Amino acid sequence: MSAAHKHRASALLSIGQVRAQLREEFPDLTHSKLHFLEAEGLIEPVRTASGYRKYSAADVDRILLVLRAQRDLFWPLKVIKEHLDELDRDGSPVRSLSVRALSEGERRPAxxxxxxxxxxxxxxxxxxxxxxxxxxxxxxxxxxxxxxxxxxxxxxxxxxxxxxxxxxLSLVRSSAQRQAHLIQSVLTPSSHRDDSVAEGEAEDARASMSASLTSLHTALLTSALNRSH
The missing domain is CATH 1.10.1660 (Multidrug-efflux Transporter Regulator; Chain: A; Domain 2)
Incomplete structure (x- = not known):
């Protein structure tokens, strides 16, 4: 094995090392979540001869972008994938989109x-x-x-x-709880599937519906206030 090849191999991370590296910002990141991102085509870790996944620095950048966009901007995976695909076509580094995306929202550490x-x-x-x-x-x-x-x-x-x-403000709290129950009732059927894809799909749907309900609430509140003038 050449020195360059050994260096590239040593630079790759195992799935456990990726989780450890991102734990401070994303303590709830699971193996299943990473498998789901792979199944959705958002990351492409290489496989060793033994079949183990290995992640490059570029993979970690993509994972960070996905997680931050979901957390801070409430982007569904479809939108995130479109931006990643655009970067891939342009040959731009993923890190540049991470900076742009997070400048549109507020990135907050754990x-x-x-x-x-x-x-x-x-x-x-x-x-x-x-x-x-x-x-x-x-x-x-x-x-x-x-x-x-x-x-x-x-x-x-x-x-x-x-x-x-x-x-x-009890009415506001009760409304939020009812909305959470409504979202969970939609997700319950898929929660019975014990696989990483089901877990990832549910998480993405949860974020998407939460953002939509927040937008709906804001629109209805603004409309009601305008009518009360």
Whole structure:
């Protein structure tokens, strides 16, 4: 084996190494998710003589683009694949699209906060966090809080400045829970399939429907406010 060939081989990563490399930003990344991205034609890891998958730096860039676009921009896989195909045709590096795509949305690293840190980051009192727990906006005595929790506290803080306290917002919470149940009811049939493709399809559909429901809610709210003038 030549020195150049040995260098290329050593630069390739196993599926476990890819997960370890991306764990800080995507702690929930699974083998099944990576297999699904491969099945959808978004990545093409090479196979060793023994059949093991090996991922290049370019594969990792593509994985990052897909995961960030899903998380930050709510892009369905169809849209992501179109952009990747466009890059492939142009011969542009995937990393360049990652930068452009993320500049259109807000890239946020994984957030893990204690209760005290949550209050500090959201600029609210501990009593306000307790009130949000009491009205079901936060899980009571959770060991850690994530980005969604921080977003919820920040939004409730802003609404409180206009006189809308958490106790006034139960209808919003109930609506979100009903929408989540609605999405899950659509996904339930495919969840019985125990394979990576089913898992990936469900995750993509979940993100797509969530984005569509958010857009629908915004449109209906704006329309209702306009009619009330």
């Amino acid at each position: 957030v893990r906060l204690s209760r005290r840190e949550l209050a500090r980051e959201a600029r609210v009192s501990a009593a306000f966090v307790t009130e949000m727990e009491e009205y079901g906006f936060l899980v009571k005595d959770a060991p850690v809080y994530d980005q969604q929790d921080l977003d919820a506290v920040t939004a409730c803080r802003d609404l409180a400045e206009h006189g809308l306290q958490p106790r006034h």
